[in-house]
Amino acid sequence: MPAYRPEEIEKKWQAHWKAHRTFQAQNHSEKPKYYVLDMFPYPSGAGLHVGHPLGYIASDIVTRYKRLRGFNVLHPMGFDSFGLPAEQYAIQTGQHPALTTEKNIETYVQQLSSLGFSYDWSREVRTSDASYYKWTQWIFLKLFNSWYNLDTNKAEPLTELTARFAASGSDGIRAAGDDGDRLSFSAGQWQLFTEKQKLAAVLPYRLAYQQDTFVNWCPGLGTVLSNDEVKDGLSERGGFPVERRLMPQWNLRITAYADRLLQGLDQLDWPDAVKEMQRNWIGKSIGAEVTFPVLPARASGAAGQVSDTPAAASATSGTPSDTPDVASEASKATSGAALSSSGGSEIKVYTTRVDTIYGATFLVLAPEHELVDVITTPAQRAAVDEYIAATKRRSERDRMTDVKAVSGVFTGAYALNPVNNEPVQIWLADYVLAGYGTGAVMAVPSGDQRDWLFATHFGLPIPAISDAQKDIDQQADPTKEGRYINSGIINRLTYKEATPKLIAFLEEKGLGKGKVNFRQRDAIFGRQRYWGEPIPIYYKDGTAYGIAESDLPLVLPEIDEYKPTETGEPPLGRAQNWLYRDKYPYELSTMPGWAGSSWYYLRYMDPTNEARFVSEEAEQYWGSVDLYMGGAEHATGHLLYARFWYLFLKDLGLVSSGEPFQKLINQGMILGRSNFVYRINGTNKFVTLGKKDQYETTALHVDVSILENDVLDMEAFRKWRPDYNEAEFITEDNGTYVSGWEVEKMSKAKFNVVNPDVLIGKYGADALRLYEMFLGPLEQYKPWNTNGISGVSGFLKKLWRLFHPEDGPLAVTDEPATPAELKVLHRAIQKVQEDIEKFSFNTSVSLFMITVNELTALKCHKRAILEPLVLLVSPYAPHLAEELWQELGHEAGSISHAGYPEFREEFLVEDTVVYPLAINGKVREQMQFAAAATAAEIETAVLASDFLAKHGEGKSAKKVIVVPGRMVNVVV
């Protein structure tokens, strides 16, 4: 009596697949290739909950479908195995993170296997394996040894840069990055540089470079974090406060690629939300840079003071102690130049609304602006110093939560508005960010609400500049409508006319130019942590060198404790005798979490290659990822970094496609469904949901595993916790205890985490896979609700019974199929194909149920119908399909490549069609016609029938609309 026993079937086939390497992909094939990628997980100690596999199930369905369709599919899995949790655990317990990670990966592999995914495990990669991170380090060295040539608009090896230095000095070289950090020298001077000076001169060109940078420092974690690891001023992991701090850091020059990263988005088949997030993150804005000369202090009336000497300036701009000498000479040189130009100084501002410049009545500098010390008058110095100190005391979080408060201080200095030569006051305020644009803005209170608030608060003038502006004593008007007034050369012009005219005017006077700005900053690339890739850099005489490629990998050394050293160095400072070539100290920070994940999809193509990160043949064969499945939370982190690395590798000729991920699908998060019991206050009595309003109660979370369909297992509840041993219940009238529920994120504290292992044990992996798909649209956020799983479980049993009526042995007949049966089958063939290609898996599952119900009603046990049906179901319920496929007499494990059943439209065509008949759109009757009837024939038949007489209330037809196959509407 072989009833459907999923646990036996699933074990059997999982073992078969493993033993026969059924899903191993070859790097060459006659078939077309298809690459389906899941975002690989960080193997956390908690294991998988029921929400994690959602995307994996969907991608596995696509994978299996594509195999049926005759593709050579690459579908790998691996682990992003460097990361903070294992290290935090190591700090607490002393257990090596590698051990923790290894153990967690085992759990993951076991859980993933039990879901029946068709991964090619022979290609598994782990970012923490030295054989993998050797190549992560190798790519870092490539970045370290490259610069970005703006003339060719791509990255090039540094050797080409130094060759140009030797030939013609630094003149005429246009490189991405901040020219202010770079020296100017002739070929002759270059020749005379020492090695150290040469390296220092080259450093600001490198795509991986070291620089003093304002960073998000997290004292709680003892490390710096990237912007996307900080949420609301707290660390994403752990929720510790984060502060701004100036530290020497390794950076990657992702800004060199900002425009290409932006342009590339247009051709990608990604969700609009993700593309838009990346666009905002890159934050391209088109505007102008305008120079405001600072008035000499003596002339600036109200201030009437002598400004400080230039010498004070370079003290604050600060030269980092470990930055090579030449570079610091450079920064001194630039600030010196700025000061000497006009006897006073000048302030550059960035604006996207240069058309409003006649309304600019004051300037605002960021408190960190380098000219603050220079221009502040003695009378204002105390106030300015106090304001800067207060700004520093405010944490990043305060600044964020407190955006509405207006604060600022007058420097006492004045500048000249370059278009009308009016003096304007120079203020400081922390709403201006040092890191964006020039760190200074021109304030136009009539056109910008923030400037308006500032002006109102400090009593500054608010002149109107457009005839469209109204109520500017109430609020600013930022619209671009109307014509300009009080605006010199652009009076009476519109926005579109004024902007180019002003830019031309400013360029002519040498006081401004059109400029594109990006919000995106370079990516900080170091973490003061142990469990990450060591950065392959060593120091000789204080200068950074990349280690030789032949010395890779630089293996993570063993250390005694996973904490910073007593002197505050990163944990790697504890390593004993950890020296390059026994002499030179290594860099002590490690790479951030996103390093290894930025290129893993390439390694899957050729995972064991020891000579290259991926062989040319494998890279060219697999190309880019055709379908990438993962969570939306990586929109501005991983997905941007990975694209950046790909473009860089492409510049070096190491990869061959335009973009790494062609199509991206974000699976929605599965939320938890918490259950509650209601304790009557002051008692140990619990009252059911239906009667709780009769008592004063407290709602308490209860473990969702001791309920079924919101009905509490009262015995299990008593055993759940000791203090509930004696619990009493007030039940519904039918004797059950019904609990309340609410949707929340899954978490242990809410007792709403549903473990897939439990459900697999109870219903089988096929049922779980089907149910997760059935739950709703893939990309939608949705609450988990175990209730419905019995429905899909019932479907699998019914499917089984089509093959084993009476639960006996296989009993299919070779009778020819009837038209009714063929219609059911071919509708399914067509629909499932459409659904998978639209990623609409939930409707496929519904269709399977309908199909099985109908075949059951038709008592259809025919091979001609059931065999193709098994193929249709196989991507969704692979274990059951394999079992039935074998029982039908096919070779074990052969279903994956058996081919998708052929769809024949003629089986769907009906002999007759029932048309609803409507009068003025209101359906009144139904009438049957031959399927082949023409619209004219139907119209004639309807008019000839007694339909109009019955429903038309004596009116005659004005128009008859026949919608083929759908309805006939008579307009009277």
Next chain:
RNA sequence: GCGGAUAUGGCGAAAUUGGUAGACGUGCCAGACUUAGGAUCUGGUGCCGCAAGGCGUGUGGGUUCGAGUCCCUCUAUCCGCACCA
């Protein structure tokens, strides 16, 4: 504030793209079988109404013979960014 999405029975949802709204599944009601089970099967189940009938896809309008679907308005919820000049 800016950007993106969503809104349909008690619940998850579907709707062949403008053509009988609510398929399928849960839940609920009734029934069958039964060594009471969380098994299997059958029927019913949007709302109001005894019925005839009426009303129904977040709100209010519009286009159309016909609107969940197209256009405009508003509202609510969720997500992302956020003093970016």
